[in-house]
Amino acid sequence: WYQCDQIGTPQELTDEEGRIAWAADYKVWGEARVRETALRTGTDDGSVQRRTGHGPMGWGEAASAHRPPAHVDQPFRFQGQQFDEETGLHYNRFRYYDPVVGRFVSQDPIGLRGGTNLFTYAPNPIDWSDPWGLTGAKGTLDGKNIPNKSQTGLSTGEGGGGIHNPAVQEAYDNVPMEHRTPIYHGECAEADAMSKAANAAGITTFEKLKEMVDGAISKVWRNDKKMKPMPACPSCAHVQKQLGINDDCKK
Incomplete structure (x- = not known):
């Protein structure tokens, strides 16, 4: 044990x-x-x-x-x-970590979207765990046609459900392969919040989903004390553009 x-x-x-x-x-x-x-x-x-x-x-x-x-x-x-x-290194699925110096010896697979330091570990390993090398996220989808005017989502690493609605699945399936985010396509907080909104409204088609979320505002932040805003990844950005969703964190 x-x-x-x-x-x-x-x-x-x-x-x-x-x-x-x-x-x-x-x-x-x-x-x-x-x-x-x-x-x-x-x-x-x-x-x-x-x-x-x-x-x-x-x-x-x-x-x-x-x-x-x-x-x-x-x-x-x-x-x-x-x-x-x-x-003497630690194998961490997508890269190797050196516990002696506290750094990965291979780059973050998500590149600069994870920050400017491609080799860093978690900010504080005493309080943080980051088994996939990815920081968890929390977000909201707000709009006049969204059930209760707002829905909250989590990335799968934080316990979110990812894509769990057929209309949202179709939207993410429409993303060209060359624009998809490596590793965690469809696992972001945006996908979870959008799926929750669609399920709450009883929506199952792409057309109805677009009607509901057109003009809505998406906001996502790191699920930690600093709550740093996180612009949409390439997959989510493509979906948002299809559906007319505004990314409040876009620089």
């Missing part, structure tokens, strides 16, 4: 009797020091630590030679990341 902290980083691995089979301490950006613990209940304060990063103090014969037979290795580190023993 995994025993994790508040953002899902494994702290200990225990067996059915509660004995610790694996435990680690972490530096702030995710570099782990795996404890050479015995399989017993409680924390072994006198345990030997071995670094699992890269470089001269990384994995090697000297560190492995002292590993007790009962010790179990597991690869998971920060939420969504897997430790790569050969490189």
Whole structure:
């Protein structure tokens, strides 16, 4: 069983009797020091630590030679990341992360739409988890024909439903492949808010959807304390142009 902290980083691995089979301490950006613990209940304060990063103090014969037979290795580190023993890096689905320096070693797959620093991790890994390398978003769709005059949406990473209406699906299907946002096409807060509005109004066709949202205003922001405005991604921008929706965050 995994025993994790508040953002899902494994702290200990225990067996059915509660004995610790694996435990680690972490530096702030995710570099782990795996404890050479015995399989017993409680924390072994006198345990030997071995670094699992890269470089001269990384994995090697000297560190492995002292590993007790009962010790179990597991690869998971920060939420969504897997430790790569050969490189000391963390595999994060679309790119690799270096926990020693606190930076990705490959660029953000969404490019400059994620910010000017293509290699940064989350602003604060103690409070944030970003398993997909994408920050969550929240938004509203406001208009005179929108049910209740306003509908709220979330990106799928924040628990939103993405596209869940046939008319909205048709609108996003109309986006040419070369204009679609890589990885998360149709998973933005805009798609969720539009789907909620269409479902509430009982709309199932593209024509009726256009009638309802024509002239409406979309506003999306990062779902964090700073609430930084987020202009529509290429997919959502194309859909908004089709339907006559105004992006309030467009620069």
